[in-house]
Amino acid sequence: MSLTLPFDTTYLTLPDRFYSKHAATPVSAPSLIVFNHDLAAELGIDTSDMSDEDAADIFSGNEALAGSTPFAQVYAGHQFGGFSPQLGDGRALHLGEIDSPLGRVDIQLKGSGPTPYSRNGDGRAWVGPVLREYLMSCAMQALDIPTTKALAAVLTGDPVLREQGPLPGAVLTRVASSHIRVGTFQYFAARSDVDGLRDLMTYTIQRHYPTATGPTDLIKQVMQRQIELVAKWMSVGFIHGVMNTDNVSVAGETIDYGPCAFMDNYHPDTVFSSIDRRGRYAYSNQGPLTHWNLAQFATSLVALMPDTDLAIEEFTALLNTFPDLFEAEWAKVFAPKLGLAPSDETTALVKELLSLMSEANADFTNTFNVLDQTEKTFPDWYAKWRAAGPNDDVWKATNPQVIPRTHKIEQAITAATAGDFAPFHTMLAALKSPFTPNADFATPPEEDEKVRQTFCGT
Structure with a gap:
C-alpha cells in the first residue's frame, strides 16, 4: 500500500x-x-x-x-x-x-x-x-x-x-471538518425521528461545539459561525449561488461550490446561478438567506425541547438577534478594507463607497485595491475617507490582489477539457498568493469574456 x-x-x-x-x-x-x-x-x-x-x-x-x-x-x-x-x-x-x-x-x-x-x-x-x-x-x-x-x-x-x-x-x-448540514437535521425532523435528532445533536455537539449545553446553545453557536462566514464571503465579493439548507455546513465552512463566483463589477443584486431566476441567492441577499436557513435549523430542533410553545418562543427570540449581529460582523470585516476601525462612521463610509461603485459599475476587488486613487472617480467620498485617518498599511494588507475570476476559471476549464492543464496550474499558483500583485489575474474580463451565470453541471 x-x-x-x-x-x-x-x-x-x-x-x-x-x-x-x-x-x-x-x-x-x-x-x-x-x-x-x-x-x-x-x-x-x-x-x-x-x-x-x-x-x-x-x-x-x-x-x-x-x-x-x-x-x-x-x-x-x-x-x-x-x-x-x-x-x-x-x-x-x-x-x-x-x-x-x-x-x-x-x-x-x-x-x-x-x-x-x-x-x-x-x-x-x-x-x-x-x-x-x-x-x-x-x-x-x-x-x-x-x-x-x-x-x-x-x-x-x-x-x-x-x-x-x-x-x-x-x-x-x-x-x-464534517459534512453535517442543516439538511441532515431536517431529514430526521421531517420523519419525526426524535431519537435520530437527539443522536445527531449529541454527535454534532461532541464534534464541533463541545461547550454547547443543548439545542438553544447549539443554534446560538452555529448562528455565530454562519454570521462570521457569510460576512467574510461578502467582504471579498463572493456569491455562493445555491445557499440551500443542504449546502449549509453546521461546522461553519463553505461547502458545495456549484454555481458560485467572485464578483467583477459590483452590484448588490448580482446573481451567478443559472437556475436562480428570482435572485433568491443574490450577493446582497446572502445575509437574510442565512437568517432564513438558520430558522429552518431551529425548527428542526424544536422536537428536542420539552415544551414546544416555549421552544418556539425561545428560538424566535434568539433568531431575532441575527440582523444586529450580522450587521455588526459585516461592519467588522469591511472596516479594515478601508484601513479604519469599526464604527458607525466607518460603516457609513463603506456603504457610500459601495453605492458609488454600483453606480459606476466599478470592479469590486480592484476598487478596494486602489482606494488612494479614488480621488478622481469619487472625490467627495475620498475627502471623507482621508479625513477619517485611514491606516494605509492596513487597507493595503487586507484587500486581496488576486481572486478566482470567473472568466479565468472558464478559460482554464476550456483548456483542461481539451487536455491542457497548464492554465489551471498557473491560476492555482496565483490563487495561493492572493495578496501578491499579479497582473495576469487582476484584469476584469472584456465584454466578450464575461461569464454572467455559472452552472452546477457536476
Whole structure:
C-alpha cells in the first residue's frame, strides 16, 4: 500500500439510517491532475512513498484504503425554498475520518459513482466543476475564509454525458471538518425521528461545539459561525449561488461550490446561478438567506425541547438577534478594507463607497485595491475617507490582489477539457498568493469574456 491513513470514522457509530455503506464504482484509466501536498502535510499524511499513479488509483476510488469503509450520508433540504425530504450524497462517498493536526476531518470522494441517493443520476462529475471547486476552495483557504479543502483531482478516463455532450470525467477529493448540514437535521425532523435528532445533536455537539449545553446553545453557536462566514464571503465579493439548507455546513465552512463566483463589477443584486431566476441567492441577499436557513435549523430542533410553545418562543427570540449581529460582523470585516476601525462612521463610509461603485459599475476587488486613487472617480467620498485617518498599511494588507475570476476559471476549464492543464496550474499558483500583485489575474474580463451565470453541471 502506497498510502496509509489512520481512519477512525466516528460517524459510523451512529445508527445505520444515517448513511448507506457503498463502494466507489471503478474507473477505466485514472490519471492524476493535481495533488495538494501542502494540505497533506498539514493533515499529517505521509505521501513520500506515493507516486502519481498510486494517487490516481486511490483518489479515483479504484484502490481501497485499509481501514476505510466508504459510505454516503443521507440528508434533506430546502432547495430554492421548496423542501425535499430526502436528498443525500448522490455522487459522493466518504472514505472516512482521521484525527489530524487540523482536527478531526472527513475525507470524501466527489464524482465516484452512483449511491443509493443518486436519484437516477450517474454519480459522476466532469472535469469542469471539479477544477472549479479545487480552485475556489484553495482561494478561500488562502484568504483565510473557512472552507472545505481540495486534496486531489483525478481524471477517470471515462466520458461523462451532459447537455453539452460527452465530457472528461473526474473525481475530486474533499476534506471537511464534517459534512453535517442543516439538511441532515431536517431529514430526521421531517420523519419525526426524535431519537435520530437527539443522536445527531449529541454527535454534532461532541464534534464541533463541545461547550454547547443543548439545542438553544447549539443554534446560538452555529448562528455565530454562519454570521462570521457569510460576512467574510461578502467582504471579498463572493456569491455562493445555491445557499440551500443542504449546502449549509453546521461546522461553519463553505461547502458545495456549484454555481458560485467572485464578483467583477459590483452590484448588490448580482446573481451567478443559472437556475436562480428570482435572485433568491443574490450577493446582497446572502445575509437574510442565512437568517432564513438558520430558522429552518431551529425548527428542526424544536422536537428536542420539552415544551414546544416555549421552544418556539425561545428560538424566535434568539433568531431575532441575527440582523444586529450580522450587521455588526459585516461592519467588522469591511472596516479594515478601508484601513479604519469599526464604527458607525466607518460603516457609513463603506456603504457610500459601495453605492458609488454600483453606480459606476466599478470592479469590486480592484476598487478596494486602489482606494488612494479614488480621488478622481469619487472625490467627495475620498475627502471623507482621508479625513477619517485611514491606516494605509492596513487597507493595503487586507484587500486581496488576486481572486478566482470567473472568466479565468472558464478559460482554464476550456483548456483542461481539451487536455491542457497548464492554465489551471498557473491560476492555482496565483490563487495561493492572493495578496501578491499579479497582473495576469487582476484584469476584469472584456465584454466578450464575461461569464454572467455559472452552472452546477457536476
